[in-house]
């Protein structure tokens with residue numbers, strides 16, 4: 029029997045020990061699925077504004093990075 033682990037995010041699995049991680053998420057404005065590449069080489073909290081590639085509205089991206097891993101990712105409207 030396979031055990032499902034709800035706390036494991038498969039989208040982040042490939043990010044292990046990398047300096048950049050591709051993150052897929054939904055735009056808070058148009059709800060289209062988009063992906064962006066995050067720099068995870070610098071440990072700590074990151075915050076910046078990036079335009080949606082579909083509707084071109086500004087999204088506030090924030091995340092934490094630690095040793096090639098990305099976590100606490102949020103994307104919200106500003």
Ligand SMILES: [Zn+2]
Nearest residue numbers: 055058080083
């Ligand atoms: Zn959008």
